[in-house]
Amino acid sequence: MAPVRQTVRRPVRHAALVALLIATIAHPLAASALTAASGDTAAWLYATSNIVRIDIKTSASLGSISASSWTDATFKLTRGSTTYGALDGISAWAIKLRLKGTGSFRSLPSKGGLRLEFPTSSQRVSGIKRMTLNNMVQDRSKVSEAVGYTLFRALGIAAPRTGYAQVWINSQAYGLYLNVESLDGIALDKRNAIGGTSHLYEGVLGRTSDATDSSSAHYQVDVGTSDRSDLSALLSANNAAPASWYASVNALANLQEMTKVWAVERYIGHWNGYSSPEINNYYLHSPTSGKFEMLPWGIDQIFGGGTDNRTPYSFGNTAGGPLFVGCMQNSTCRAMYVAALTAVKKKSKAIALDDLATSLHASIKAAISLDAKDETSLNQSNAALASALAFIRHRPTDLATWLKRN
Incomplete structure (x- = not known):
């Protein structure tokens, strides 16, 4: 296992740099291996x-x-x-x-x-x-x-x-x-903009397995062969010293995309994802040409809710998967992550996330009330929705408070 590094807080001090990073994240210059599904009959x-x-x-x-x-x-x-x-x-x-x-x-x-x-x-x-x-x-x-x-x-x-x-x-x-x-x-073929898929690795078992070891059972091969040399190269690059980490990892991973994934995870309170000590519920996509990207999964206990009643991790908590930990120790990558948080906040407002949740719940309310197998009553579901809406509406303030302190 790679040695554990000391956590280094590297505040973003230059507004111009942050603004540039926000613009870059909102309109990435690098080609993404995966895009929105298109031409899909399903x-x-x-x-x-x-x-x-x-x-x-x-x-x-x-x-x-x-x-x-x-x-x-x-x-x-x-x-x-x-x-x-x-x-x-x-x-x-x-x-x-x-x-x-x-x-x-x-x-x-x-x-x-x-x-x-x-x-x-x-x-x-x-x-x-x-x-x-x-x-x-x-x-x-x-x-x-x-x-x-x-x-x-x-x-x-x-x-x-x-x-x-x-x-x-x-x-x-x-x-x-x-x-x-x-x-x-099949799902990847609908999204692959610059070529085929070499591997799709599913991150499983969370903290009970070794996410720094490419041969670990943590990485389940869902698509591709048993040859994990691409994953091994990525995890080896992650062992670089903080000062050279960005150049080492960015050559193999789309860090613009990954920092957005981690920013969304933290913004929505996904305490059981990659950017958490659980190191769980995610996919790593390795294209035949291009860089690794990350895909989210298992976000059923977000917005401060869920039956486990877990408190979301703070925006600045540096515990998580090895790539996230490395990013938080590198000033350039950490600045990208901070900029991504602001981009997430703006997008959440732009698509009216709270209104979306409200209208979606209204459309399935009758089906919820008819569900005799469910462990949740309609009243409990209404209360959970209200709690989620409160979380969504207060999240911009949570982020603004954290940014002022960091």
Whole structure:
């Protein structure tokens, strides 16, 4: 493991430098390997204007379905008068099903989070191969995760898109789920502006694994081969001394993009991401040509909410993943991060994040009230929304106070 460095606070003292960095972050000069999804026939799946219905049928005992192995099932999705798939007969869509989640994990017949895989290319909803259905048991507002990803995307970060689905398993209603776009090879192909993907590494296990070691189980290869030399080079570059760290790491990583990711994480109170001691819930994308970029994941306990009731880390807390720690010890990168925080604040206001949360919650309120499987009542969801709105509306003041002190 790389040696732990002393935390060095390096305030940004020159307003002109900060202004230049804000402009650069808002309009990056360097080409990004990943862009917004385009030409996507599945875009309707991630529209919040309507809620689709998903029916799943399996002959397996519900209690035997786990997160560690796949179970055979059949699938049907209904959107208005349009149907994709079938549960029975020669038209049935055969899929693979398993449970998901750590803190949000629930066994069936409770409201389990679900991962679906469509192994037959001709039996896919608008070409998608995987579907992630979050049970939202940790997001009582039912909108925080969707709204948080919207902010990431508004800042040019290739975050997943979201929609909503009401799920039935073996004809029993399981209630409202968040359909989070699975970040796989198909999703990356829709976003890759300058070439293909070499690797997509998923950061897992958090602080229980070694994020400084490229061979560690912390890095799960979701796309690509077992050759991790690209990741090894990035982590080796991160061992440079603070004075030369920026030049070393910036040659391999898009630090404009990464500092924006970390700034959004801290701004929305994502205490379980890369820029936190948990070092969890993120992806590293390595393109065939270009620099590493980072993608967010698992933001269901943000805006000061969530069932864990965790206090968000301060904007200046230097604990986190190894790249974030290195950035905080380098004056140039830290200035980029501070500038990114200001850019995030401005974007949050520009897209009216609080109004977005309010309108989205209103659109799904009826579905929340009908969800007999959920652990959250409509009144509790309303209260969670109010708490999230208070957090969002006070965040500019929180940041302004921190900037004055730093």
